[in-house]
Structure formats: C-alpha cells, structure tokens
Amino acid sequence: MFRAWFAKEPRRQGFHELVVGKCLKPFDIVTSFEILNKGGDNAEYITSDGHIVDGKNLQDKAIAKSLDFKWITSGVQCYASHKYTKESGSNQDSQYKEQLNLLRSFNAEHRAV
Secondary structure (H helix, E strand, C coil): HHHHCCCCCHHHCCHHHHHHHHHCCCCCCEEEEECCCCCCCCCCCEECCCEEEEECCCCCHHHHHCCCCCEECCCEEEECCCCCCCCCCCCHHHHHHHHHHHHHHHHHHCCCC
16 A cells, blocks of 8 residues: 555656657667756757757747757757646647647757758
8 A cells, every 4th residue: 555655656766758669679770878957957848949958048938848858860960859648628628739839949940952
C-alpha cells in the first residue's frame, strides 16, 4: 500500500522519452542523441521567433517552449519537442495546438529565401 501511494504516475517517469531514444539510437545517421533537462538554467527552449536558448538566457517563458531531445543527423543539429497525453479531450487538443503553433512560428521565421 505504501509503494502504491507514493509511486510516480507512469507518464511522469519519462518512459515515453526512453522509448524515443531506443527508436532513434539504432539509426547510423543519428548521433549524439540526448534527452534534455526539463527546466532550470540547463534546459533548452525554442522561442516563438525560432531561436534556441538555454534557461539562464531565456527572457520570457511565455514565448518559448521547452525542448525534449536533441541529436545530430548528417552534421545537422536536430531538436524535438515531444508531448504525451494520456487521454483524449481538451488536454490533448491543447497540446496539439501548442505544437502546431510552435511549428508555424518557427517556419515563418526560417523560410528559405
């Protein structure tokens, strides 16, 4: 009973992040895969204007989203924001909209000229 009361909920244990790592690491073109910090000075964020900043240099958390992973593919640094929701409904819808808005703002800033 004690363990059940104090156990972390599975989605808060980072299991889904470990699965992503296991899926990407076998590919030869994926190197330096890293699960990023969740918060604090060493966390990495993408701002609404598409810049990657660390937590200590982040001016306004309202205009940035934390990044969950980074790796290198063919010499290109890649970042990912990975969201997981347990149930369907408003929480899942807001996570989807958040990711979509993030991609749209990043694409608007970094279109090829």
